[in-house]
Amino acid sequence: MSRTPAEFPPPRPSRRALLGAPLLLPFAARAQGLDDSLAGVVRRGVLRVSVSFWTSRFLPRPGPDAPGMRDGFHDALSRLIAQQLGVRAELLPVRESGQGASRLIEGEVDVALAPPITRQLLRQIMFCSPHLNLDLVVVARGAQATERPRQRLQGMRLGALSVLAAALVDRGTLASVTPVATPWQLLRLLTEGQLDGAILTSVTADSALRELPELGLRVQQSLAPATFAAAVAYGAHDLRRAVNLAIEQLLLDGRLADLFRRETGLPFNPPYPE
Numbered sequence: 001m002s003r004t005p006a007e008f009p010p011p012r013p014s015r016r017a018l019l020g021a022p023l024l025l026p027f028a029a030r031a032q033g034l035d036d037s038l039a040g041v042v043r044r045g046v047l048r049v050s051v052s053f054w055t056s057r058f059l060p061r062p063g064p065d066a067p068g069m070r071d072g073f074h075d076a077l078s079r080l081i082a083q084q085l086g087v088r089a090e091l092l093p094v095r096e097s098g099q100g101a102s103r104l105i106e107g108e109v110d111v112a113l114a115p116p117i118t119r120q121l122l123r124q125i126m127f128c129s130p131h132l133n134l135d136l137v138v139v140a141r142g143a144q145a146t147e148r149p150r151q152r153l154q155g156m157r158l159g160a161l162s163v164l165a166a167a168l169v170d171r172g173t174l175a176s177v178t179p180v181a182t183p184w185q186l187l188r189l190l191t192e193g194q195l196d197g198a199i200l201t202s203v204t205a206d207s208a209l210r211e212l213p214e215l216g217l218r219v220q221q222s223l224a225p226a227t228f229a230a231a232v233a234y235g236a237h238d239l240r241r242a243v244n245l246a247i248e249q250l251l252l253d254g255r256l257a258d259l260f261r262r263e264t265g266l267p268f269n270p271p272y273p274e
Helices: 015-017 020-031 037-043 071-086 101-108 152-155 162-170 183-190 202-211 238-252 257-266
Strands: 046-051 089-091 111-113 126-134 137-142 157-159 178-180 196-203 217-222 227-233
Touching: 015 217, 015 257, 020 217, 037 089, 037 238, 046 071, 046 101, 071 089, 071 111, 071 238, 101 111, 101 196, 101 227, 126 238, 137 183, 152 183, 157 162, 157 183, 162 196, 178 183, 196 202, 202 217, 202 227, 227 238, 238 257
Parallel strands: 046 089, 046 111, 157 178, 157 196
Antiparallel strands: 111 227, 126 227, 137 196, 137 217
């Protein structure tokens, strides 16, 4: 599938720059560049991170006022990035899809981890270099069935988290997808018969099948993967460069892959071809 030039990830820093990242960050923090984004984080001593649903796992007994999800991978990644910057991480889990972008725009957080790269979000926030590809799957109820051809999915009533629903329709993957605020709402609509299938990431789908066997869910269809990246507010160029260096260092030394496998139990799908 071809992508528009705007959807291609930013150029990757050189290997020499990546290996020198931990030494450069303290000097970058003291520098007064074109913006105050990184210096502001260092002055506060806190990196405020909005953590989304994309690599979350279902909690079997969610509280009445909680989203009922836990993203151990991006929680831990937030702390590693903050450590590279010499500050501590303050984690703010989202309560609904799209909240990470709105928090960045309103200045409530410094970084969002980690929305999918879509045309709509590219107009609202600045993405860092991608750090993860995740397969998208259609989860349905009932007995196991043969995977449908892509065109036959057009007749199914499908739902997805609102940010992803718009992207799937925009890139022509599907003609119509119902936008839903949270993964738990997706499963509720599915079990109530209001949807024929719920589009989830492979991590969240695996969690649903493992943690909620009483729902009788199965994977109906695999779709094209989505690419995910940290994001910052427009104009936060210094912070974006620092986050890029931190994540690229974690990719190079293998800690990012190890962290993903430990927290999800699934193979790590790198953002760039080997």
